[in-house]
Amino acid sequence: MSILTETPIDLVPGPSSDRSEGQLLEVSMGPQHPSTHGVFRMDVTLDGEKVVKLKPVFGYLHRNHEKIAETESYLGCMPYTDRLDYICSITNNWAYALAVEKLAGIQVPERAEYLRIITGELTRLQNHAGLVGFLMQDMGASGTPLMYAFREREKVLDLFEALTGARMMCNYMRFGGCRVDVPANWLQQAQKVIDGFPQFLDEFENLLTSNEILMARTQGVGVVTREQAINAGISGPMARASGVNYDLRKVDKYGIYDRFSFRVPLGEHGDVYDRYMLRALEMRESIEILKQAMRDLPAGPIMDPNTKIRGFRPKAGEAYGRIEGPKGELGFYLISDGTASPYRYRVRPPSLINLTLLEDMCLGQNVADIVIILGSVDIVLGEVDR
Amino acid sequence: MNWIVRNLWLVPVLPLLAAGISALAKRKSRAMAASLAIGSMAISFLLSVWAFAHVLLLRSNGQATQQVFNFRWFQFGNEWLSLGWILNPLTAVMLVMVTFVGMLIFIYSVGYMEHDDNFTRFFCFLALFASAMLGVVIANNLLLLFMCWEIVGLTSYLLIGFWYEKPSAAAASKKAFITTRIGDLPFFLGIVWLYAQSGTLLFYNNGAGCLESTSINHLLTQPTPLGFCSATGIALLVFCGAIGKSGQFPLHVWLPDAMEGPTPVSALIHAATMVAAGVFLVARVYPLMSAHSGIATELTTSTALQAVTWIGAITALFGAVIAVAQFDIKRILAYSTVSQLGYMMMGLGVGGVAVGMFHLITHAFFKSLLFLGAGSVIHGCSGEQDIRRMGGLRKLMPFTFATYTVGMLALCGFPFFFSGFWSKDEILHAAHSWNISQAPYYMGAFAALLTAFYMSRQMFYIFGGKSRLTESSEGHSHSPVSPDHSSHHGSNSPHESPKVMTVPLMLLAPVALLLGFFGTPAWPWFQSFLDATQLAVDFGALSEGSMLPVMLSSSVIVLLGLGIGWWIYGRRPIKSAEAPDNLGKLSPPLFTFLGHAFYVDALYGATVINLNTQLSKISDWLDRWIWNGAVKTVTNIVLGLAHLDNFLDTHVVNSGFDEGCQSVSRSGQILSLLQAGRIQGYLKIVAGAGIAFTLLLLWKAKI
Amino acid sequence: MTPMSGYLLLSALLFSIGLAGALTRRNAILVLIGIELMLNAANLNFIAFWRYGPHPEALTGIMFAIFSISVAAAEAAVGLSIILAVYRHSKTTDLDQMNSMKG
Amino acid sequence: MTITFLLLAATTITGTAAAMSLKNLVHCVLALTLGLVSLAALYLQLGAQFVGFTQILVYVGAVAILAAFAIMMTRSAEPAVLTGSSSFRVSGALIALVVFAVLGWAVWSGTGALAVLGPEPEAPVNEIGVALMHRFVLPLEIIGLLLTAALIGAGILAMDETRRTK
């Protein structure tokens, strides 16, 4: 039972409860279930098809990430961050790099900042597109929206591969800059992808946004109120869908985000439809940012020349670096004791924290709603379990 | 057959549809309910006008004006139950009247009920009522008529008790319902009897209907053990229904109480339409009513019609007398209605269909005008109904005053220019020339005098003098729910009602004024229309026979009544609400006696209801003492025997029978399994019985 | 050709089976099913009598069977919902335990 | 006795007997379906096509499914609640036997008069419809009323009580 639900349903069928315990059905959704987005389990208690209790169970994908980091070098942690949220490795790199840069007081060259924003926003695009596709898949749309989303995502991944050498595990950021500069023609390719994206979004929204079935399925389902969202520490598009005006790109203005003009869409109802629409709208805003960044990209070095790759030993201290990841506030907290490995390394994963309200969102809904609610939270189990 | 004849059913069905839809609608959809009801009534009205025009056309072509449309409904046994509708002048006139008055009242209700929460429900009921009433009007089958009749009764019940949270309204609705049911029981018996005798309930069916000569003649030859022919018996039984519905003398008690309902309801149901249904019923079955036994000539009046006349005359006088001493604006009108209904009945009895119906039609218009005016007054006075607390409204509510005056003069029968004069005069004239007795005429005349008197009294109370409303607002406590009350107006001062209420008044007033000219003796269009006789303009008829004296005398009576009213009430303005009534000062006991309506209710309470109570008490006493005593005696005897037995058992045949007793108790236990509360046990018994039954059958078959 | 007694005997047997089930089973649903069987036995009789009767063109037997089937459907629906309602109260469909009128 | 009749009678009896005697309630319902379908086939054999199909539609499509639903919802098919016979086992069976004996005797001794089979009667669907709308219109309406009442009643009964009282 979640703390945040005000009036808990009496789940213990005692003599006073007139609820017939014979009707309740306990179903274990997951860890092997097509729509748990990985190895995630929900112990669901159903009354007919209505959820009266939901217990999320995770940890199936636990990899000791934070502990391993304490034995790795600072650089060695970087590829591991790729594997947190394996859909958007670049933003993970960025957050980690930001934390280390804060810890060691490193300046990032201008061009590298621009590159970071370009790759980061591309990541956001492909993450959101994929998410909406998956959400529709959970809704039973036979894969069509997912395939469209993947078609576009593929173009972005091609860009990533051309830039970083890998499609998903990019391992692109370095403390004080980026690992490589853009190859020839890359910028033109990227421009093409960015210019083509709005058209895809139009198609996508044509297919989905006004669809009555989608609206019937999602509107009023899995509502998170503004207060709940704030109390539970929800961040990212999910919080904004509930009307919380909290976008780190605006709040922290990390990197050089203050140079770009973009808007932060806000939802009102905090239901699944809002979360879906928020992502669609954020994609359009990301395209705006990308256009500006591509236009303004300066020449220059991409690495702070003073940063050492090998034998990197920041002075003792602590730092918390955070960015607005596609899924929400992604933060890394580091304590250095002056050695080559972090003394303490801690991730604030948006997937996990956004997931804490799962039961509150699902209570009283249908089995079918659980799936789309879970889908709309946008989790990646690699980040939830770490 | 014309389209309108074939589709006359649309007239009642449209309001029924409206009622059905608004019954399903949400409480919020006020506009929809109102527009549905009014729209359906408007269409019905147009159709009615069409039907009327059709009848007129037929008449002008010299064709038969009576057209029926019958169809088979369903079969039981070898019989087909047929239903149908009829279009004849009577129907056409009633249709136009009901739909027109109904429509106006619907419109009026929009304003009157504006602030009521159950607006939608109200319109649903109103439309249902209109539908049922129209069904009564067009029915060509006594059963269909009866069904609609009962729906009319039901809606009346629902509407009187519309503010059911008010105990008096709930009680009044129950009273109305039960009282009319008392009348309906004999009515139904009459229907059954009629069906048993004639084998059909269709009124007209190409010679095979129950109101057509073959059937009537057949009925006339059927004697009853009581001596009169069955036609008379049936007619009297049917008349009982009319007594109940039209508030005739012994069963009139519900009608004044029915004023607890919203004023439009009072206007629609308890003045214009529903109460007229009884009169209409008598008019409809007039052939049956007026059936003569065998050799009697045209001039003799049948027993049934005599009963109608006497009841009508008594009611007319009775109602008028009571109305003199009432203080509630609506009660005065209610008793006036009772009185006028008596007139109508009397007219039917003495003069025939046309006479009674003419007064019915004129009365419908001016009485609904009066009621709506009263409603407007009540609305304007923020729910006040006591005429002692009104006064001086002439200035404040000019439209209402003007229209009310028209209605009042029409009701009084002010000579020559008001419809009531002509229709009442018709009745008085017919009564005057009645060959059985002159008493009804004198009773009617006296009632006319009283009518003029109490109406003028009411006028002076309400519109004359100065406003006495404010002084009473603290001292006098109303019923907590304040029914006809629109508290939204803030100020307590009387004011003119909104357009939606005054416009119907202004529409009704000219009709109430002019309608009488359709039935003057000089140009008896209405009468000839209903009776299907030739129409001729003959001013000579005015001076013919006793016509002129009667007319003059009734004019004098009316003027006299108005004069007395002015003398007693109008001369000096009434000073305060608490001051005793001017008339009451003359003879307070008599006035109180009249004020309590001859204590009829109390009489009923003391006789019928008391008798019932006493009978119950007697039954209770019998039950408690005689039967129970007997049972107890037997029990005691048995107990004594049991003690004796016990004694013998324990002491005399002690151990010898113990074993036997135990076996008996064991078998008792086994037997008790029969009642173990288990379905299968019972099923088993059924199965056993089935076996036995089959065996019995087989055994019988073998033999 | 099958004589009518064949159908009647079958119907009697069906009826007895239904009766036996209704009498001996403890589960309320099965008792209801037994009663349905008895109704069906009657239906078979109607059809057989219609077929073998002197006036098959009158369709009376068929009509009766149709009405009986509709009544059976209504009975099943109401019966089963009663069982459900009782089950919600007493948590059992066992007739042996369903012996109290109290909720 | 034709072979078809014997076969169908045998399946009917087997199905219904199984329905009344099996332990598992779901099996009972399935066996019942078998019995009722063969009964419908018997109707077809008797020339009552419409009734036969109606039998399948109503009993298989509705009653059996309803019963199955009831079994599911009352959890009567779980191993723990599988019920046997009631305490009336012997007496009930005996009574049923006696009923059969008596009925059988009655049939045996009394159907001589109707044993002759007339020509195959025509029972086309339209005639059934016409008859329903004319001769049998009153029963039809009553049945309609009954079904409506049953529908509403069943709905109210099956409704959740907490919701009903609200």
Place this chain on the structure above:
Amino acid sequence: MLGEGILKGLTETARNFLGSYVSKDRLTTIQFPEERLPQIEATRDFPFLVYDGTEWEAGLRCVSCQICEKECPPKCIYIEKSKDKKPDATGKLQFYPTTFNIDISVCMSCQICVEVCPFDAIKMNVEFEMSSEDRFGGLLLRKEQLAKSNEYYNKIHPTEATAVDAALAEERAKAEAKARQTTEAKAATPAPMATPEAGETK
């Protein structure tokens, strides 16, 4: 009107259905064994060892400094340093790895080994068809499997390799010049073992 959005969606799918026959942009599928994507230069999957010349054993640039072994985040590199020294491609005496194993079932292709290698000895391959029936041995790449020629490196990553070659040549030239200087100066001190740091060669 209900159904409007559904009709809109149906039109969209119909457009895509027809479009997949017409537009290359829509039907992006590559039918793999027959068709292949053009090679992207930056692609990386698993490391290999670069050797110069033709003789792989002799030409390996790896000097067994074990930096990559230490820096490898998942620790998939296993190196045994030789006891003796052998001349490398330039003829200089160097240590060499007697064993150089990479367990590519553990390797996560992060290319940190490449970044930290001071000798440009380890580079990322593009070979991805590596399925094997041997679960353990098949994915444990040994020195001989890892060793790829510099020409191969030039083939798969031409831009990068050219830069590396240029840097190496320059360095070598510098080293030779220095050696020449030292010999000329006859300082007669043996050349120091460690070559200058060549980490960020790009």
Place this chain on the structure above:
Amino acid sequence: MPEMIDQIFVLLKHWLLAYVPAALQPIVSAVLSVVPVLVAFPLLFAITTVLERKGLGRMQNRYGPNRVGPFGILQPMADGIKSLTKEDIIPRTADQVVHFLAPVMLVIASFVVYSVLPIGKNMVLANLNAGVLFFFAVGSMVELSVFMAGWSSRSKYSLLGAMRAIAQMISYEMPLVLASVVVIMAAGSLSTVAIVNMQAGYTGIWPRWYVFTPWGLTGFVIFMIAATAESNRCPFDMPEGESEIIAGYYIEYSGFKFALFFLGEYLGMFATSAMAITLFLGGWAAPFSFLTWIPSYVWFFVKLLIIIMAFIWVRGTLPRLRMDQLMNFAWKFMLPLSIINIVGAGVWHLIPAGFTRWLIDSLLVIVSCVLLSRGIRRGKSFHVRTYRFAS
């Protein structure tokens, strides 16, 4: 000549029968009629699976199966071999017999239904007097087999799926039947052959199909929506809703039994589509009078394939409804609409031919459609939203 080609199968059968001794003729005739149906429709099933996968693929900008045989047309064969050779897993706690019987019964019921469907002129297995009733009666057996499958697997998911499936099928059977009532009213017969014959004939070149009347069109649309639900196709595929309850009632089936379920589902879909064709689209009749030279059975299968395409198209586009919405839709929209449609059909037959009845009937349908659609929206009031942006 076209006559001959049209009747070629019928003639062939008679020709063959002539060589058979008279005593055996009924049996041989039955076999000769049944076997083609038993061959043709599974074949159609095979074609449909590959068609569906390719069509869906193209809609999703993929190729679809194209490896087995030219253009992948042998894919169903490969699938068949795969499912035949796969291990047939029966859960340990399952009710073995019922578990086995469920798919068998499903397939049998689906096949039996075809006996009343006229595939071509004079090509119907059994011209039953109450053919439409037979269709629905046997169709209701499907529900039972679904229940058997769901219950016997002893899995919570399959039980949930079975409950959903049965509730859905029962709910949608009513609009399905009521939608066909209008046709029965018009044709005055329950016999499928008679219904097709009633629609034969042309006005000018246009056919007199029932679908070209307001009530017929409404009935057809209702019938098709209900048929989609009956055959558990998207967007009404809750019972198998793979993202929610994985595969519903056949989650515990594998191998050949699973294939049987698949076959049964598709056969049911063909059957209801064929019924829709029979009832509304003139059965085997050609769409234009000048196309009658094409054999009737060809037309039948062409129409069937077109309907199947529509099914695929819808499946490729729409997400799935939720159970309660599905039920709402059935009871609050489809059922009232189909009843109103029956009234509309009655009105149509009462009013003499002409423009008036078209107008009245269309208005009736459209108005009730709009009102009912508002009705199911009410309370929820879903709409496309607009969003604000943070300043």
